Amino acid sequence: MPTHHQGNKQEQQALNAYISLLRCTETVTSATCRHLAAEKLSVGQFGTLEALYHLGPLCQRDIAKKLLKSGGNVTTVVDNLEKRALVERRRMPEDRRYYSVALTDVGQELITRIMPRHIDNIATRLAVLSPQEQDDLRRLCRKLGLTG
Amino acid sequence: MPTHHQGNKQEQQALNAYISLLRCTETVTSATCRHLAAEKLSVGQFGTLEALYHLGPLCQRDIAKKLLKSGGNVTTVVDNLEKRALVERRRMPEDRRYYSVALTDVGQELITRIMPRHIDNIATRLAVLSPQEQDDLRRLCRKLGLTG
DNA sequence: CTTGAATTGTTTAAGTTTAAACTATCAGCC
DNA sequence: GGCTGATAGTTTAAACTTAAACAATTCAAG
Numbered sequence: 001m002p003t004h005h006q007g008n009k010q011e012q013q014a015l016n017a018y019i020s021l022l023r024c025t026e027t028v029t030s031a032t033c034r035h036l037a038a039e040k041l042s043v044g045q046f047g048t049l050e051a052l053y054h055l056g057p058l059c060q061r062d063i064a065k066k067l068l069k070s071g072g073n074v075t076t077v078v079d080n081l082e083k084r085a086l087v088e089r090r091r092m093p094e095d096r097r098y099y100s101v102a103l104t105d106v107g108q109e110l111i112t113r114i115m116p117r118h119i120d121n122i123a124t125r126l127a128v129l130s131p132q133e134q135d136d137l138r139r140l141c142r143k144l145g146l147t148g
Numbered sequence: 149m150p151t152h153h154q155g156n157k158q159e160q161q162a163l164n165a166y167i168s169l170l171r172c173t174e175t176v177t178s179a180t181c182r183h184l185a186a187e188k189l190s191v192g193q194f195g196t197l198e199a200l201y202h203l204g205p206l207c208q209r210d211i212a213k214k215l216l217k218s219g220g221n222v223t224t225v226v227d228n229l230e231k232r233a234l235v236e237r238r239r240m241p242e243d244r245r246y247y248s249v250a251l252t253d254v255g256q257e258l259i260t261r262i263m264p265r266h267i268d269n270i271a272t273r274l275a276v277l278s279p280q281e282q283d284d285l286r287r288l289c290r291k292l293g294l295t296g
Numbered sequence: 297c298t299t300g301a302a303t304t305g306t307t308t309a310a311g312t313t314t315a316a317a318c319t320a321t322c323a324g325c326c
Numbered sequence: 327g328g329c330t331g332a333t334a335g336t337t338t339a340a341a342c343t344t345a346a347a348c349a350a351t352t353c354a355a356g
Contacts, residue, residue: 010271010279011267011268011270011271013274013279013282013283014267014270014271014273014274014275014282015267015270015271016282016286017274017277017282017283017285017286017289018176018180018270018273018274020285020286020289020290020293021169021172021173021176021285021286021289022173022177023216023289023293024169024289024290024292024293025169025170025173025289025293026216026293027216027293027294028166028169028292028293029170030216032166042341042342043342044342044343059304059305060304060305061303061304061305068171068174068175068178069343069344070343070344070345071304071305071306072305072306072307072308072343072344072345072346073342073343073344074305075305075306075307076341076342076343077342079306080341095303095304095351095352096304096350096351096352097303097304097305097350097351097352098303098304098305098351099304099305119159119162119163120159122159122162122163122166123158123159123162123163125162125166125292126161126162126165126166126292127162128291128292128294129165129288129291129292131158131161133288133291134161134162134164134165135161135165136284136288137165137168137169137285137288137289137292138164138165138168138169140277140281140284140285140288141165141168141169141171141172141173141285142168142172143276143277143281144172144175144176144273144274144276144277144285145168145171145172145173145174145175145176146175146276190311190312191312192312192313207334207335208334208335209333209334209335217313217314218313218314218315219334219335219336220313220314220315220316220335220336220337220338221312221313221314222335223335223336223337224311224312224313225312227336228311243321243322243333243334244320244321244322244334245320245321245322245333245334245335246321246333246334246335247334247335
């Protein structure tokens, strides 16, 4: 529902796009991540496991950059994953400021088991759009999302 | 950066669109809402003031629906706004389960003062896209975001 | 060597968010 | 009237998030 009155035509158009973008993301993430509750995983925890799965061991700073979250948050997330033995920290001897955070076997097993469902959720949801539309959406979001 | 290996072509395409969408929204909201900190307003508080500004007095349930947040959250948000005398609750005599939540004069003044900056932030950010692209983005997000 | 700046990660305090249990109110039905 | 179910809002506990202050480590310049 477009908001009313204030602003010129150009602002109105930008607002409409903005509102649609936010609501869409909220709806889609809510739908695609709902299944994580069954594994007692928060979105941040899942994102961390996923990053380690795809990229291999990372230091916390790189995890934070990847998830767009604060360093303190990553400390908490990794703490909680470590308590469940899904990841482990290893001090890097060559630079003892770093931890290398890596999946354990249990963590590997968990993320391997969950990923298909997650990807399927996303693919099913995105299938509302044609392949061409998916590419269009990707292009527009990348253009709009460039940091600055 | 596209993730690698798992999944067929179609899943890969959906994933790419999904990741771009999420990162874009994160980047854009972070940029457009940064100015709210100066007024000590959270995004939820601002969203509530904005909804009341555009739509007039609402009950908490309608605010929750509009913001896509839980009812308990709206109670907290309205509590905090009420403490600052930016909104006020009025019991509806015709159905005493409802509160009508409305902007006070102070709240009206605040949101009126802040909105131009907020809209300008959005318009400036969205100006990275051409008018046609903004409409395309809106259309795609609306199509993708339909609840289900 | 040593001083100091920069970087990594931790802690703390405060605020946000949710789900679930709870109270209050309403509407329909006997 | 009194019961029943539905709805609006509140409360509580737990989890998540952040900014800011902090400690540990590295590295470069003197």
